[in-house]
């Protein structure tokens with residue numbers, strides 16, 4: 582029998598103060614899968630990712646990674662369990678070089694020093710373009726390079742699972758497509774990737790499976806292949 586899912590979100594209820602934002606969201610991600618989380622602005626996509634990271638209040642349901650329940654754990658503990666997070670605004674700390682960004686991510690993983698170094702080496706294999714910029718202030722790189730740093734940092738912590746929130750926002754189409762292809766490769770090499778993406782068309786082309794959220798509930802879930810064959814799906818689920 583199959584073991585526990587890499588990520589299993591089950592009937593999660595999440596709140597901002599009194600606002601009941603997620604009203605029973607369930608989803609799974611397996612190793613090797615890229616799963617897209619789609620939906621209109623305000624549907625609850627970012628809140629779902631923040632719930633997994635322990636950054637919003639979850640008052641019901643379960644969030645399990647390989648069977649271990651994360652509900653109530655702080656973000657540092659989630660990160661130490663091998664979950665990498667690329668937040669919506671890429672947030673480069675001004676004055677920190679690319680190398681320092683990666684070292685901080687390594688420290689956050691709490692892995693032994695040699696494993697931190699190995700993880701940094703792997704991030705640089707994924708983004709070899711960053712080698713030439715290791716000693717530059719990351720906040721002064723191009724938007725696409727900053728996103729490489731953000732994903733690289735997440736990979737250093739995220740040995741198993743990556744949560745990626747709107748990583749292509751504001752990027753030129755060819756740069757966005759490159760980042761999409763890189764995330765697909767990361768999944769093909771064994772990570773689970775949960776991708777929140779405004780560009781639904783691109784997400785659909787990259788994803789194995791798709792969940793569509795609306796007003797804090799999953800209104801559709803299915804194989805990306807089936808949606809790719811269904812020209813009316815965007816009007817139906819995203820009301821674009």
Ligand code: ATP
Nearest residue numbers: 597598600602620621622623624625626627628629
């Ligand atoms: P977007 O694409 O705009 O980021 P989203 O699907 O990620 O949309 P969320 O950001 O998860 O949506 O927001 C879900 C709901 O929660 C929205 O109604 C939003 O107004 C509300 N919300 C988000 N952040 C907060 C907050 N910090 N305090 C109160 N309400 C919030």
